[in-house]
Amino acid sequence: MRFEPVESSAVNERLSNLTRPVLNICTTWLQQLMSRSCVLCDAPTMGTWACKECASELPYLTRARCAVCAVPLASGATCGACLERPPAFDRIVAVLAYDFPVDALIHAFKYGGRLALAPALGEVFAAAGAPAADVLVPMPLAPRRLRERGFNQALELARYLSRRHGMRILVDACRRVLDTPPQAALPWRERARNVRRAFVCDRALNGLRVAVVDDVVTTGATLNEIARTLREAGAVSVVGWVLARTLPR
Ligand SMILES: [Zn+2]
Numbered sequence: 001m002r003f004e005p006v007e008s009s010a011v012n013e014r015l016s017n018l019t020r021p022v023l024n025i026c027t028t029w030l031q032q033l034m035s036r037s038c039v040l041c042d043a044p045t046m047g048t049w050a051c052k053e054c055a056s057e058l059p060y061l062t063r064a065r066c067a068v069c070a071v072p073l074a075s076g077a078t079c080g081a082c083l084e085r086p087p088a089f090d091r092i093v094a095v096l097a098y099d100f101p102v103d104a105l106i107h108a109f110k111y112g113g114r115l116a117l118a119p120a121l122g123e124v125f126a127a128a129g130a131p132a133a134d135v136l137v138p139m140p141l142a143p144r145r146l147r148e149r150g151f152n153q154a155l156e157l158a159r160y161l162s163r164r165h166g167m168r169i170l171v172d173a174c175r176r177v178l179d180t181p182p183q184a185a186l187p188w189r190e191r192a193r194n195v196r197r198a199f200v201c202d203r204a205l206n207g208l209r210v211a212v213v214d215d216v217v218t219t220g221a222t223l224n225e226i227a228r229t230l231r232e233a234g235a236v237s238v239v240g241w242v243l244a245r246t247l248p249r
């Protein structure tokens with residue numbers, strides 16, 4: 001086979017037509033990648049959300065915790081509270097302890113309107129593996145809270161988990177119908193009562209294994225209530241998949 005020689009000016013023209021825009025895109029992308037800085041200490045990074053030092057110091061949860069509610073437990077079996085009153089969820093899968101600097105990051109993300117932190121938190125969350133589930137249900141926010149904040153942090157995180165693990169998000173499966181006071185403002189004892197009948201499920205979930213995605217779990221009262229509602233809608237199992245777990249003092 002023979003190729004006809006091409007005029008060099010024609011080659012140049014083709015290069016400028018095709019290659020330049022592609023090269024420009026690549027250069028911009030590379031510059032953006034190289035110019036990322038650590039969200040914790042501001043040091044430049046090679047395209048990651050945190051520098052090596054900060055990433056290595058994150059408070060990852062150890063394996064020694066309750067198999068159900070994920071509170072620290074030396075034996076790694078089931079804690080007394082979960083044995084005494086088994087929750088409606090099967091278990092909590094949590095990645096980090098809700099401790100410094102995770103608490104500060106999540107606080108800035110949620111209340112400081114720093115939606116730009118979503119990729120950082122989403123990356124850490126998604127990189128830790130996935131529980132066995134068919135669908136993701138982001139913990140719903142009450143409509144008023146959603147209007148105030150402008151976004152649901154659980155849905156933002158669920159997008160990363162969905163992308164990384166190829167899991168479907170059911171955005172409208174569940175609604176929060178009771179605008180309860182923030183759980184953080186209540187004593188631990190009152191939290192279960194506070195969220196009673198807070199959720200309504202609008203679709204049948206027959207046979208589905210559901211993972212409820214949330215940023216933080218504290219007592220598990222809200223998760224317990226949504227798990228009860230999801231089971232009533234037909235879910236065969238409910239796992240709480242959370243980025244951070246508050247540790248009892
Ligand atoms: Zn750093």
Ligand SMILES: [Zn+2]
Pocket residue numbers: 066067068069070071078079080081082
């Ligand atoms: Zn437990």
